[in-house]
Amino acid sequence: MTRVRDAVRSAASTSWIRWALTLVILGVALWFAAQNRGTITDGVRTFLRADFRWVIIALLANVISLYSMAEVMRLLLRSADVRGATRRSTNALVLAANAWSVSVPGGVAFSTALQVRRMLSWKATPVVISWFILLSGALSTLGLVALAVASLFFIGRAPAWGTLIAAGTAVLAVTALLWWFSRNTTLIESAAAPVLRLINRIRRKPLDTGATKLRHGIRQLTEVRLSPGRMTIVFSWSFLNWVFDVVCLYTAVRAVGVEDVSATVVLLAFVSGKAAGFIQATPGGVGPIEAVLTGTLVASGMVGTDAVATVLIYRLVSFILPAVVGWIIYLVGFHDDRRTMRDGEPGTGPERDAPAETPPGAATEPTTEAITEPSAQETKEQEQQ
Numbered sequence: 001m002t003r004v005r006d007a008v009r010s011a012a013s014t015s016w017i018r019w020a021l022t023l024v025i026l027g028v029a030l031w032f033a034a035q036n037r038g039t040i041t042d043g044v045r046t047f048l049r050a051d052f053r054w055v056i057i058a059l060l061a062n063v064i065s066l067y068s069m070a071e072v073m074r075l076l077l078r079s080a081d082v083r084g085a086t087r088r089s090t091n092a093l094v095l096a097a098n099a100w101s102v103s104v105p106g107g108v109a110f111s112t113a114l115q116v117r118r119m120l121s122w123k124a125t126p127v128v129i130s131w132f133i134l135l136s137g138a139l140s141t142l143g144l145v146a147l148a149v150a151s152l153f154f155i156g157r158a159p160a161w162g163t164l165i166a167a168g169t170a171v172l173a174v175t176a177l178l179w180w181f182s183r184n185t186t187l188i189e190s191a192a193a194p195v196l197r198l199i200n201r202i203r204r205k206p207l208d209t210g211a212t213k214l215r216h217g218i219r220q221l222t223e224v225r226l227s228p229g230r231m232t233i234v235f236s237w238s239f240l241n242w243v244f245d246v247v248c249l250y251t252a253v254r255a256v257g258v259e260d261v262s263a264t265v266v267l268l269a270f271v272s273g274k275a276a277g278f279i280q281a282t283p284g285g286v287g288p289i290e291a292v293l294t295g296t297l298v299a300s301g302m303v304g305t306d307a308v309a310t311v312l313i314y315r316l317v318s319f320i321l322p323a324v325v326g327w328i329i330y331l332v333g334f335h336d337d338r339r340t341m342r343d344g345e346p347g348t349g350p351e352r353d354a355p356a357e358t359p360p361g362a363a364t365e366p367t368t369e370a371i372t373e374p375s376a377q378e379t380k381e382q383e384q385q
Contacts, residue, residue: 046256046309054255058248058317065244066322070094071237072139076132077124079226084122092329093118099326102284102319114334136238143239144274147246151268176228189215245318246270252313253297256306261297269296284319 070090077085093115101111119129196214197207226234250266269292276292277285290311297307 046305047312050255050309050313051257052255054251055313055317058251058255058313059321061244061247061251062318062322065241065248065318066094066098067091068237068241068244072136072234072241073132075230075234075237076136076226077119077122077128079230080124080128080131082119082122082124082128084124085119089118089122092333095322095326096330096334097326099323099330102323103327104283107283108280118334139235139238140241143235143242144271146239147242147267148271148275151264151271248318249293249310249314252310252317253302253306255313256309258302258306258310261300261302265297265300269293269300272296284323290315 070087070093073094074085074087074090077090097111097115100114101107104110116129119132120126124132192214193211196210200207200209203209246267249270250263253261253266273285273289273293273296276288282288293311293314294304294307297310298304302310
């Protein structure tokens, strides 16, 4: 747990840099808003006149998206016999960690520390937590890449069923390949070793620097054996997380009265917005995401006021409301974790509710650096089990 504490303190020590960058970007965003205040004002009026029924559908889509993320966590951890990973606890952890991730500069580090601590309180070993982070991150990235390819391939034309089937087959093939790699890491080690030596040569360090750590990290993928069926189910939930996020954006478009925008245009705007959010220059991607979403929708032919209203609805439903709910859950149900985050000292939280991965929009996948190696005692216990 020492590395958890160090990660939190490191994030806190560099927070002034993130705050400065955040203020600069927000300043630019405010200047841009001032230059286009007429369009934005009209967009706000359109937002206030939005069809409430479509807004409710957007909200439900986002709820399913977040639930899908929690199911990925639950299924993977239960595969490792972590019985504390219940539906209630994983959904709570997803929301609380998301609140940290999208609300403060450097929030991803705090979010990761929160997830690690809560999983440890569920009796998950550090190795299992590392395995979960690596595999869930890979599956999430694969799903978003599949959407990105689809948005580029189908733009400007209606997708044919044959093409959709071919694309789906390709995604399943890549998922199967990822499953195979998770059980056979020798090839990954062989491919990664030359890359590590090249990096060490560029950095003018001994060629074997970090080799042991690299092998350990790769072999963590084999710590828990997933059946092909379980892997398919987990990937399906991971993919649904993105799909229902896209549905949320599409229903936001319909809420402002736009009916002639194609689903592929919305998909392209969504992927572009997520790419902007990965930069994480501001908490929750505030500023860059709104600019990219609005620009992409306008470029597709949508009226500027409608695009602004669409983005306002989408961000309200997918960003602001989940963050508010997440903070409420964190303040009410994460007493031990709050004390640890404040004091920077390790401890054990109660085996109850829990939150998760950068949500999407959220983000990027957390690093496994926050997880310590198991002690000799833990290793012995695992072998006995």
